Amino acid sequence: xxLETDPRAEPETIGHRVKSALSVPAVAFFKLLDVxxxxxxxxxxxxSMPYLFLLPNLAFFGLFVIVPLFxxxxxxxxxxxxxxxxxxxxxxxxxxxxxxxxxxYTDPATCRxxxxxxxxxxxxxxxxxxxxxxxxxxxxxxxxxxREIRGRGFFRAVFFFPVLLSPVVxxxxxxxxxxxxxxxxxxxxxxxxxxxxxxxxPTWAMFWxxxxxxxxxxxxxTLILLAGLQAIPPDLYEAxxxxxxxxxxxxxxxxxxxxxxxxxxxxxxxxIKSVQIFDEVFVLTGGGPGTATQFIVQYIYTxxxxxxxxxxxxxxxxxxxxxxxxxxxxxxxxxxxxxxDEG
Amino acid sequence: xxxAQTTASDRSVTAFLTRKREGGQWHxxxxxxxxxxxxxxxxxxxxxxxxxxxxxxxxxxxxxxxPTLLPLGQIEVQVEGYDDPLPLFNVTMEDGSVRExxxxxxxGIMSQMVDPADPGERISVPIAAREPIREMRVAVENYVxxxxxxxxxxxxxxxxxxxxxxxLITLLINSMAAYGLAIYExxxxxxxxxxxxxxxxxxVTIILVPAYLVVTQLGMVNTLxxxxxxxxxxxxxxxxxxxxxxxxxxxxxxxxxxxxxSEWAIYWRIVLPLSLPAIAVLAIFxxxxxxxxFLWPLVVLTRNEVxxxxxxxxxxxxxxxxxxxxxxxxxxxxxxxxxxVFAFLQRFITTGIASSGMK
Numbered sequence: 097x098x099l100e101t102d103p104r105a106e107p108e109t110i111g112h113r114v115k116s117a118l119s120v121p122a123v124a125f126f127k128l129l130d131v132x133x134x135x136x137x138x139x140x141x142x143x144s145m146p147y148l149f150l151l152p153n154l155a156f157f158g159l160f161v162i163v164p165l166f167x168x169x170x171x172x173x174x175x176x177x178x179x180x181x182x183x184x185x186x187x188x189x190x191x192x193x194x195x196x197x198x199x200x201y202t203d204p205a206t207c208r209x210x211x212x213x214x215x216x217x218x219x220x221x222x223x224x225x226x227x228x229x230x231x232x233x234x235x236x237x238x239x240x241x242x243r244e245i246r247g248r249g250f251f252r253a254v255f256f257f258p259v260l261l262s263p264v265v266x267x268x269x270x271x272x273x274x275x276x277x278x279x280x281x282x283x284x285x286x287x288x289x290x291x292x293x294x295x296x297x298p299t300w301a302m303f304w305x306x307x308x309x310x311x312x313x314x315x316x317x318t319l320i321l322l323a324g325l326q327a328i329p330p331d332l333y334e335a336x337x338x339x340x341x342x343x344x345x346x347x348x349x350x351x352x353x354x355x356x357x358x359x360x361x362x363x364x365x366x367x368i369k370s371v372q373i374f375d376e377v378f379v380l381t382g383g384g385p386g387t388a389t390q391f392i393v394q395y396i397y398t399x400x401x402x403x404x405x406x407x408x409x410x411x412x413x414x415x416x417x418x419x420x421x422x423x424x425x426x427x428x429x430x431x432x433x434x435x436x437d438e439g
Numbered sequence: 440x441x442x443a444q445t446t447a448s449d450r451s452v453t454a455f456l457t458r459k460r461e462g463g464q465w466h467x468x469x470x471x472x473x474x475x476x477x478x479x480x481x482x483x484x485x486x487x488x489x490x491x492x493x494x495x496x497x498x499x500x501x502x503x504x505x506p507t508l509l510p511l512g513q514i515e516v517q518v519e520g521y522d523d524p525l526p527l528f529n530v531t532m533e534d535g536s537v538r539e540x541x542x543x544x545x546x547g548i549m550s551q552m553v554d555p556a557d558p559g560e561r562i563s564v565p566i567a568a569r570e571p572i573r574e575m576r577v578a579v580e581n582y583v584x585x586x587x588x589x590x591x592x593x594x595x596x597x598x599x600x601x602x603x604x605x606x607l608i609t610l611l612i613n614s615m616a617a618y619g620l621a622i623y624e625x626x627x628x629x630x631x632x633x634x635x636x637x638x639x640x641x642x643v644t645i646i647l648v649p650a651y652l653v654v655t656q657l658g659m660v661n662t663l664x665x666x667x668x669x670x671x672x673x674x675x676x677x678x679x680x681x682x683x684x685x686x687x688x689x690x691x692x693x694x695x696x697x698x699x700x701s702e703w704a705i706y707w708r709i710v711l712p713l714s715l716p717a718i719a720v721l722a723i724f725x726x727x728x729x730x731x732x733f734l735w736p737l738v739v740l741t742r743n744e745v746x747x748x749x750x751x752x753x754x755x756x757x758x759x760x761x762x763x764x765x766x767x768x769x770x771x772x773x774x775x776x777x778x779x780v781f782a783f784l785q786r787f788i789t790t791g792i793a794s795s796g797m798k
Binding site for chain 1 (some may be wrong): 483489778
């Protein structure tokens with residue numbers, strides 16, 4: 097965005113020309129806004145300029161995030177099917193009572209809203225295995241990519257690529273592989289085994305939900321751990337080698353302790369994301385078979401929007417419950433990050 | 440010549456495979472590393488390759504079990520006296536000879552065939568004796584049809600508009616806010632900064648219903664604005680840009696003020712150009728977020744003509760009779776922009792994630 101032409105500047109390349117062509121409308125836009133902002137600065141004084149700069153962002157954020165955050169509580173204590181909050185009757189804690197009314201909390205079938213409890217149970221199972229495998233495989237991948245291997249950039253790219261794919265694309269890629277006549281069943285048949293109907297068996301459906309989401313997001317966590325591994329000072333390893341320390345011992349005594357702060361960040365981040373699982377699994381299994389892979393966010397979406405009767409109150413109450421869980425996890429995350437930055 | 444080349448590459452392959460870490464002994468981890476990397480490439484990249492290969496198959500080719508690796512189609516010939524083109528087979532005759540015949544129809548386990556060279560004579564053979572003759576056939580119509588006959592061109596256009604417009608808005612208002620937070624000392628700055636960090640983690644999942652109410656009140660349901668505006672002010676973006684702008688020397692800004700530059704001019708003539716690396720990272724993130732966005736568009740876009748690619752694709756694959764040849768091709772189309780971004784800007788993305796811990 098240099099405006100004056102400098103005689104010492106490099107000769108223009110095509111890239112430069114494209115860049116300057118792109119910057120023309122941008123410069124025009126900013127120049128146009130120059131007039132009102134200069135006027136405002138004269139009118140309000142320089143002291144109020146930061147507020148002016150913050151205003152658009154805060155306005156958008158307040159309107160679409162902060163206001164809804166408070167409205168959410170309002171919805172959760174009102175009933176009926178009306179979307180307009182003023183026309184909804186106040187019902188107090190009835191929605192929460194409805195969600196939590198169970199004869200036996202360990203058995204979703206005895207609950208009044210059994211779909212909610214099934215969703216909670218499913219999410220619990222999913223989070224436990226998904227976060228576990230996510231951390232395990234990201235760690236192993238990061239350790240391997242941190243070694244002196246040829247073509248490290250290529251391998252890193254391969255493991256990272258799925259992170260960028262959209263959830264719909266990820267789900268469709270795997271759905272196509274796992275279908276009754278898909279390539280995986282073809283492989284099983286060629287090995288002399290029977291076909292498996294992966295989306296009909298609840299256990300297999302859950303397995304693939306976990307597998308696919310680990311596949312899609314592993315690269316992200318690998319990257320964080322890799323950055324942590326590369327920050328470990330190499331002289332520690334050199335010293336260990338001079339002492340003839342065994343590799344296994346080096347891993348347990350040097351690598352893992354020094355990587356631990358990053359591991360904690362990865363675990364908490366993965367937890368926060370995992371609790372909110374929706375997109376990939378929704379497209380992959382649709383929550384089925386039955387409700388075997390239905391998770392909390394899908395419960396909220398179905399209750400509030402996809403069902404014939406849109407029960408906004410119940411959906412909001414479930415949202416608030418999820419919000420509390422996420423809030424606790426975020427506090428943990430802030431504590432973990434602070435400890436990492438200090439330590 | 441060819442021989443020399445083979446031995447040369449053989450040597451490098453063996454050298455590659457037997458290379459050891461520090462010239463020391465083989466350790467089990469060395470073997471494990473290469474097995475893991477090999478399986479990793481297969482597992483991470485294989486499914487995508489399989490998707491792309493499958494997307495070029497004809498509907499008949501997709502139904503085949505076991506599936507073929509490459510898109511193959513049966514050769515069809517026009518035979519005199521028959522209106523439709525007939526599929527061509529290699530038929531093993533009773534005397535052991537093999538003839539090239541076209542199939543007229545199949546009746547139970549028998550198949551009525553005709554020799555294209557001699558259309559008068561009909562031959563009946565058991566179906567086990569025939570083998571389809573196939574050639575490589577790329578079904579480009581999988582890509583062309585959905586764009587012409589279904590609404591996919593519209594979806595594509597909607598996705599592009601949403602991605603571009605919302606990224607521009609995000610860049611503008613986030614950089615303004617970051618500038619305000621990074622350059623000035625003012626009352627309430629720490630409170631706002633704390634607020635930004637505190638709201639980093641509010642996901643759309645917990646405000647689905649009330650956010651829908653706000654969008655409805657503004658009359659934006661089933662317009663693209665409903666997708667563009669709510670996500671424009673990202674705390675992540677403000678945080679990322681602000682941290683970068685803090686590194687800009689204050690003297691530069693003081694000097695500009697001495698020269699009577701307005702605050703707006705300082706923002707766009709000095710601070711913005713100096714923050715371009717961080718802005719590039721945010722631009723890439725924003726493009727990926729918006730292109731891949733799913734849950735929120737699913738809620739606010741319920742009419743076919745405003746669908747984005749993701750929503751359209753999901754609706755299309757949820758139909759009772761899934762037309763997989765179209766679904767696969769459109770999945771590839773959806774995947775292309777992200778792959779291009781990845782191919783050219785991978786370094787930006789990975790350093791962006793590694794330095795901010797966000798995506």
